[in-house]
Amino acid sequence: RKILVLNGPNLNLLGQREPGVYGAATLADVETLCRDTAAKIGFEIDFRQSNHEGVLIDALQEAGRGVKAGEVLGVVFNPGAYTHTSVALHDAIKGAEVPVIETHISNVHARESFRHHSYISPAAAGIVVGFGVDGYAIAIEGLARKFGRPA
């Protein structure tokens, strides 16, 4: 089965973008980390990034169909700044009935107050915050532990 790792706006700039906050690893490094982590526990990774809210919504809906078909376990989702603005992404997660682990590289609660509220968290199955890019590996393992056991 597959795990979708979905990245929102500006995460394509990882490594160059505010390295003091987000670190030196690039999105390609994160993809390698995700594939290695998933392979160890028997899952494949579908790794995507988009700067566009609608593309993220389409990906969540597609993942929801994959969950129903038994092909997808769930989604590790870093929604970037849409975390703090997007009712549409909240609704997409609810509507698609897809298990989502909301993941943030930085500890959003230790930053500006506009980052303290998440529209995603009430729709998420779990949340990983503040572990740097290792959070993606933690989220993959958490998703597999929570939902990956055979029925």
Ligand code: DQA
């Ligand atoms: C982020 C935190 C968000 O507040 C920010 O807009 C991002 C990245 C993180 O991974 O720490 O783009 O989601």
